[in-house]
Amino acid sequence: MSGIVLSASVRQNLLSLQSTADLLATTQNRLSTGKSVNSALDNPTNFFTAQSLDNRASDINNLLDGIANGVQVLQAANTGITSLQKLIDSAKSIANQALQTTVGYSTKSNVSATISGATAADLRGTTSFASATASSNVVFSGAAGGTTAASGTTTLGATIGSFASTGATAGDGTTALTGAITLIATNGTTATGLAGNAQPADGDTLTVNGKTITFRSGAAPASTAVPSGSGVSGNLVTDGNGNTTVYLASATVNDLLSAIDLASGVKTVSISSGAATIAVSASQPGAAVSTAAAGAVTLKSSTGADLSVTGKADLLKALGLTTAVGGGNATVNVNRTTSAASLGATIADGSTLNVDGHVITFKNAPIPGSTGAPSVPTGYGASGNVLTDGNGNSTVYLQAGTVNDVLKAIDLATGVQTATINANGTATLATATGQTNSSINASGQLKLSTGVNADLSVTGTGNALNVLGLAGNTGTSTAFTAARTSGVGGITGKTLTFASFNGGTAVNVTFGDGTNGTVKTLDQLNTKLQANNLTATIDANGLLTVSTTNDYASSTIGSSAAGGAIGGTLTTSLTFSTASSPVQDTVAQTSRANLVSQYNNILNQIDTTSQDSSFNGVNLLNGDQLKLVFDETGKSNLSITGVTYNSKGLGLAALTSGVDFIDNAAxxxxxxxxxAASSTLRSEASSLGSNLSVVQVRQDFNKSLINVLQTGSSNLTLADTNTEAANSQALSTRQSIAVSALSLANQSQQSVLQLLR
Known part of the structure; x- marks a missing residue:
């Protein structure tokens, strides 16, 4: 082919077309593989760097399977621990059921001795008491200056009060008022009746010292028609307690004044078969009563109470007792005066003292059985001015009563004196053996004997507590108390000891009054014994029994195994029984044996559960070890050492019937x-949870790292498809143009060839 000669233009176009074809092939290769670097020839640095990143990502990815298996091994172990914890809780439930089951012994080991007269409140036994004397504040008489001490003969009553009106007239306004004037008349202007506006109407009332006088129209009923317990006398019907009904048909001012005197205690009444016999109180000095004569109405109080009269103002004004007028109420007060012979402060009618649970009542009246007074009620007896029921409850009559009468009543309440009720209504008093009657000393202090029956306690109503100096230094105390003198009990000063029993605290107690560490009550003794696993009881006969607590019901007091030997000086004064052995309760022990069997079944389940807590042959609850590798070099790893958590590994042993669960201590x-096993499981669960958290974190980390590595590799080798597609399009265009150019270059040579033809 070297012989072929191409023109310069053809050769240039051919080279350009070849270059374009090469570029187009490269671009199409990148588009087909998606990578810009397909071999080391493309980019050695990027190619080998990406290959290293891919290799590392592949190595780490291979480790993920092992890490995932490790997670499951930990999950299996954690599931096993959860199940073991539930089994432990079931075992606890069985043990608690044993605690709640009837004690396995019908009789626990005990020692006992009888202490004569001992009670739970006082273990010392029979204690003798002597009467003590308590002093009141100074009580003064009514002598001038207020500093003269009262004496036993000082009277409770005071000098009677008197109030005399003047200028009272009949309804005509000129006739001087007398006792014979009627309360009502045909008209309100006669000389024989009260003025019209003063005349009481049916249903009107007067209140006298808390008693009620009621006015009724018409004539008084016959004695056979009065209510039971009441009596009629002339125009008056009285209930014997100071409440009177005045019948207006012919009632006079004298009738009204007589009703006032009945209410104030100036007069007394005795009732028999519906008839009332009214007389002046024998205690009323000079037989002084309320009167009306020559236009003057004179009101008298009794010695036992001040007089207070409240009623319609017009009626009281007509009697000359007030200047108030109208249909509303007005009040007239007539006060007594004290003297050297009476108390400086008087006791209010109706006041009471409560002495050791017995009631002393103060009453404004003469003593029953006295002249003109009602007879002594059945079952009661009178002594001086004291009426007693023989059981410590008394009434002191204020009109003639003295301080000595009050002291007598207090002694009857405390038992210092006793009363024998005679058939004639009198009471014969006697001082109890070894007792001293209460008295008043020269300084005016009441010297009250407490008696031996109980510590003295005096409370009251009204003002009796204050008047008698029993309300404390400030006069505001609501009770007066004093303790008897007590002797020592039978075992006072004696000691009782118990050596340490089943690891408890040894006991060494001294019996006494409960102070300075001594023991008096059963509760105090039990406080000492409980620390030594012992408890005490006492019965009504004084039998003190010390026995084991339920926790150690199977143990014997004083045995070599349990300890608890008894000692102390009390053992030489009293004869204690020999410590008995506990007696098993067959039914209870059978029940406890069944619980032992249930417990052992739970332990078997613990063993099998721990053995089954494996994954892929690895059991972290059966002593296996788990090693996890987190990187391709093997340097980053985690080794987890397993535990053996069968029943023995958890410190739990099978129980034996008749030995375990026999009492609360066992x-x-x-x-x-x-x-302890539960705590161990919780600790291991925490450790496994921590390791699982680490493994999961590394698992997530490796997954993320693989993504990072692969992304980095792709960034180095991946082609930009948009760019490559554009390049491909441009190269295709260029190739077409190059082909056309090559064709044009060849045309010149074809033209030469055409000429040669």
Whole structure:
């Protein structure tokens, strides 16, 4: 072919066409492979760098399978631990059921001795008591200056009060008012009746010292028609307690004043078969009563209470007792005065003292059985001015009562004195053996004997507590108390010891009053014994029994195995029984044996569960080791050492019937082991979780790294298809143009050939 000679233009066009064909072939190759670098010839640096990246990505990708298997091994182990934890919880439930089951022994080991008179509140036994004396504040008489001490004969009542009106007239306005004037008249302007506006109407009332006087129209009923317990006297019907009904048909001012005196205690009444006999109280000095004469109405109080009269103002004004007028109420007060013979402060009617649960009532009246007074009620007896029921409850009558009467009533309540009720209504008092009656000293202090039955406790209503100096230094105390003198109990000062029992704290107690570390009550003794796994009880006969707690029901007090030997000075004063051995409860022990069997079944499940917690032949709960490699060099790796978590590996041993679960202590030991196993599982679960987290992080990291490597490799070798497509199009165009140019170059030679033809 060397003989062929091409023209320069043809040769130039041919070379251009060959170059274009080469470029087009390269471009089409890139488009077909998608890579701009297909061999080392294309770009050695990029080709070999991309190949290295791809190789590393491939190596790491091969490791992902192993990492994924490692994740599953960890998941299998974690699932196993979760199941083991549930089995442990089931075992705990069985152990707790054993704790709640009836104690496995019908009788626990115990020692006992009888302490005469001992109770749960006082283990010391029989204690003797002596009466003590308590002092009140100074009580003063009503002597001038207020500094004279009261005495036993100082009266509770005071000098009677008196109030005299003047200028009272009948309805005509000129006739001087007398007791014979009627309360109502045909008209309100007669000389024989009260003024019209003053006349009481049916249903009107007066209130006198808390008692009620009621006005009724018409005549008083016959004695056979009055209510039961009431009595009629002239124009008055009274209930015997100061409440009176005045019948207005012919009632006079004297009738009204008599009703006022019945309410104030100036007069008394005795009732028999519906008839009332009214008399002046024997305690009323000079038989002073309320009167009306020569236009003057005189009101008298009793010695036992001040007088207070509240009623329609017009009625009281007509009697000259008030200047108030109208249909509304007005009040008239008539106060007593104190004297050297009476207390400086008077006790209010109706006040009470509650002494050791017995009630003393103060009443404004003469003592029943006295002249003109009602008879003594059945079952009661009078002594001086004290009426008693013989059981410590009394009424002190204020009109003639004295401080000595109050002291007598207090002694009856405390048991310092006793009362024998006689058939004639009197009471014979006697001082209890070894007791001293309460008294008042020269300084005016009440010296109250507590008695031996109970510590003294005095509360009250009204003002009795204050008047008698029993309300404390400030006068505001609501109770007065004093303790008896107590002797020592039978075992005071004695000691009781127990050596350490089943690892408890040894006991050494001294019996006493409960202070300074001594033991008095059963609760205090049990506080000491419980730390030594012992407990005490006492029965109604004083039998003190010390026995084991439920935790150690299978142990014997004083045995060489359990300890707890008894000692102390009390053992020489009392005879303690020999420590008995516990007696098994067959039914309870059978139940506990069944629980042992259930527990052992759980342990078998723990063993099989731990063996089955494997994946692909690797079991981290059966001692296997897992090694994971994270990079292609093998330098980045994680080794996880397995554990052996069968029952033995968790510190759990099979139980034996008759040995385990026999009492609470044995059961608690099993529970302690289960709690330790549970803690072990939780710790291992935490460790596995941490390792699993690491493995998953590395797994995700490797996946991301592979993507990075492959992306880097692609960036080095991949072609830009858009660019290559454009190049291909341009080269195709260029090739067409080159072919056309070559054709044109050949035309000149063809023209020469045509000439030669």
């Amino acid at each position: 059961t608690n030991k099993v529970l302690s082991n289960l709690n």
